[in-house]
Amino acid sequence: MSKNGIYTPLDFKNVDFNVSIDEVGVGDRLARIKSRSIKKASKVEATLMAINMIDLTTLEGMDSPAKVRQLCSKAMRPHEEYENIPSTAAVCVYPNYVALAKKELKGSGVNVAAVSTAFPSGNAPMSIKIEDTKFAVDAGADEIDMVISRGKFLCGEYNFVFDEIAKIKEVCGKAHLKVILETGELETLDKVRLASDIAMEAGADFIKTSTGKIQPAATMPVTLVMLEAIREFYYRTGKMIGMKPAGGIKQHKDALKYLVMVKETLGEAWLNNKYFRFGASSLANELLMQLVKEYTGNYQAPEYFSID
Template sequence: MTTSLVDVASSDATLRGFLHGLPGVDRVGADQRAAALATRSIKTAAKAHAIDLAISMVDLTTLEGADTPGKVRAMCAKAVHPDPTDPSVPRVAAVCVYPDLVADAVRALSGSGVKVASVATAFPSGRSSLEVKVADTALAVAAGADEIDMVIDRGAFLAGDYRTVYEQVAAVKAACGAAHLKVILETGELATYDNVRRASWLAMLAGADFIKTSTGKVSPAATLPVTLIMLEAVRDFRERTGRVVGVKPAGGIRTTKDAIKNLVLVKETAGEDWLTPDRFRLGASSLLNDLLMQRQKLTSGRYAGPDYFTVD
């Protein structure tokens, strides 16, 4: 049964009461379940499907101060044709760049079906005024971004100022227009699993289309127990409201084994209907090459040399 939660954020008191009324997370239980699911064995045929699915879910990312238009164009070419020698390799889901490089990515990806995502809102700290965050978002959207990855103000959240975080997410969502909003919780700074659950619900209540673990700039980033908790949150949110929200673990996912562990987690927690790029993404800069090497190993029986694929 779906239930409206429209009045939950009507005041500081009701919002706090709702978030602190969520069921507590059994830390030991979450750790053990994530560890158990990570041991699932994937056979050859299923592994080939899982690798292609993971490739299609990758947000190929470059978020460095030294990024250039040329680097972005090269990354976009790889996003569309991850292995130029094998046209059967699926394209990735999106390319994620800083706002000032969105226009370069849009031009490079025109007609490809690969989305352009942009970090905004004073990434990665989130420490700026709401006016600056909204303006940052509006500039990226005006340049053609399909998706905005915003960061919450962790200081406000940890201080219990949930209303400020809610209002900021809602304002950025409004500035997104038709673009989708991915809300980064930076779970490595939230200290407890209960806070991860509360932050997940807070972001969804404020309008997030995706909830994302991390910026990739803080450790720990996308741990399996944290992703499990976020998947439980989107599952329960859909049961409560009927609205679907995606999940994006990001940071520290480097190998095919890491990716497949996450896919198993999705299937067993949120369900098979989340196994699509519209509902699950993998934020990574180095994962794609390992997926390509493992794919080639399954296809040809041998690994490519270390210089076969471009370095991102």
């Protein structure tokens, strides 16, 4: 599967185009997942785990070096007071802030992820996408979050999407590749499943729901379908693919439901930030507030938590 640490894409022929997903059935499964009650020690443990899974993200036109610096500091030490609170998994920035983030995070174990391939639309020539990715990798990005060409996907040019992912994977070298499907533009869960399968076959290390720029971003049905695609892929190939729901997960309770989904779909091996990430910005403080509430017994207010 890998030569000299460089991943060789599997064959496009392996993609099963006939997997069907029943939307209402997915809802039935989710109803059970949502009914899980996470209390006390279990809640604290899950919250700590969730913080450690966050790709703390800023992807604004108005991003500044100062903001990126603050983001990095927040990522390394989410709460000033509680030492036991882990760092987040990564920060996620535009390519031009990779070098800065890399410097800020040095030695912390927090990765730098860069969005790439003409994020968020992906509407650019392949050569530019490659350059975009190369730039981020050369600047030290540990992870590349690419977008697929949804236009091509929706008009049935699956080969194009497959090749594009495979190409970017090659450019990534040792950097981990997260493939953003932008599920909010794919409409049906069948398409989400197909896009997931294509991405995994083409060499994705992670599959990711959304850019955060399109509504709906991450949803539970989409995430469940993607987790199930990962499970099937693992059973078939033995390769463990990571999952990153991104955007829209703002509540502590929701985050825990996502963890329940991971626990009950993929189990222990995926319950860590090597294989599961939350793409989020405001979620971190929400998790911290709940954590401090559990520690102190008092309900918390937002103004006591630094916003970045």
